Structures are given as structure tokens and as C-alpha cells.
Amino acid sequence: MTTVSSPLAGRVLPLEDVPDPVFADALVGPGGAVDPVRVPLEALAPLDGIVVSLLAHTFTVVDTAGRAVLTHLGIDTVQLAGEGFEPLVGKGDRVRRGQPLVRWDPAAVAASGRSPVCPVIALEASAADLTGLRTGRDVRAGDVLFSWN
Template identity: 45%
Template sequence: MSVEVVSPVSGLTAPLGEVPDPVFSQAMVGPGMAVKPRGGRGDAVAPVAGTVATLHPHAFVITTPEGFAVLVHLGLDTVKLGGEGFTAHVTQGETVRVGQRIITWDPTGIEAHGFSSICPVVVLEIGADALGDLREDDQVLAGEAVFTVQR
């Protein structure tokens, strides 16, 4: 079984190793990739179809019907903003489709607060060998495929 994961934001894809946070760069929470977002206010969309398992202003996890859990973290250390600059459009427990708007945010505003706006996209509790077709160092639009995950 295989699931396609799409970019939650528009920007430049990058390997997780380029994320300036060891929890992500060393794949401590799971394998994946990152997207360096374009500036300006925009939407973060669902990278997979499924159920919103966790929802914070700055991060969310969607669990697919196949059992994969995909984490999207909007910037680094953005929890310190206490939700400022983030607007959620879904609720925890809601079923969402691929590409559905989840959170509106402003990467430029995040950077103005001194935080990195890079967005790790990670599959939780799975080995790196489960990822395929990683699209790194490439410009993508939100909703474009960036990798697959399989069991």
C-alpha cells in the first residue's frame, strides 16, 4: 500500500538535514522532507487525505485511512508565538481531503519574529526506507506531490 504526500505550502523543497533543528534534521520523529515557503500570507493545506489527529496553531498531524500519520510543522519554535499569526480552518477529528486548507499563516511574519519559516513534513513512526520519490531542491506549489510512503 502506498500513499502520495503533497506539499502543504508553496516553496523550495529541501532534505530534512537542512532543517536547523536536530529533532527534525536527525529524523528523530520520523523521515520526510522540508519546504522553505514563499513569503507572504498563505494557506497550509492537507498533505494527505484523512483525519486531523492533532491540531495546534503552528502544526498538525493527519492520519490516513492506511494508518500513516503525517506531521506538518509551520516554522520552527513557532509554538512560542502562542497562536499569533495562525488561523485554523478545521477542527481536530475532522476528516479532510488532500489539498484542503488547514491553516492560514504568514511565513514573512514568522521570520520578522526571528523564527525560521521552514516547514518540516514528516511521517511519524515509520522507517526512512518507507519513503520513495523524494522531490528535493525543487520549486513546488501547495498540493503538488513531494514523496510517497509505503508499507
């Protein structure tokens, strides 16, 4: 079992509430989303592993069991071309759960007309593999978001 921690403080939402059909319909994979607090913050590693993908607005960490978790910082934030996002690690870096990976400001994303909601996706998993995801609650960065069995 892999425990996936919330990379951000905020309110946990079901994927179907994400304003992007690719995430809302779980086409990328199952998981949850966090509507982050609207202050500058750092997105944290959701598990121990290696950063296998890193763009300013999204990252994927893979653990030793090969389980990959994608965190997408906001919706349509690729259109910002990295502006307002500061990666703190590099692709290929080994990271620890709770380690800051990207500095950004959800309020600035919202002010740009985009949603700051952040999907946290278990890649190559099925919904039946995930347990413990409780939506409608507030989490702190680092709190357990769900378990991957």
C-alpha cells in the first residue's frame, strides 16, 4: 500500500468537480483534487520517490513500487508558460514526502481567470485501487489524501 499525501492545504474535492473534463472524467486516472488556500505556497511531494516529470505547473513522482502520482497545479495553467511557478527540484531528483517541489500562488492563478484547483492523480490505477479519499474536508499540506492498495 502507498499513502498519498496532499501536496497542498485546502478543501478536498471529488474529481468530477474539477473544471476540466480530462480530469473530471478520470481519463488520466483516479484520485482527488484540492482547492488550495489562496495564498502563495509550496506544492509538496505527495510521496517518497523520484521526480519523473516536471513542468512549472505539474509534476509526477514515482515511488519504489512504481506507483506514479501526478499533481497538476491549477487548470489551464500551461497557458501561463511557467509564469508564477518556481520549480524547486529537477527532473530525476529523489524527493521525500512533504518536500517542497514548486512554489506558486493560487490567488494569482485565479486572478488570471483560471481555476487553481489541483488534481492529484494515481496514474495507471483503477478507482478500486484507492481507499480513504474523503471529499468535502479541509486538509493541511502533508495530510493523508488517499491510500493506493
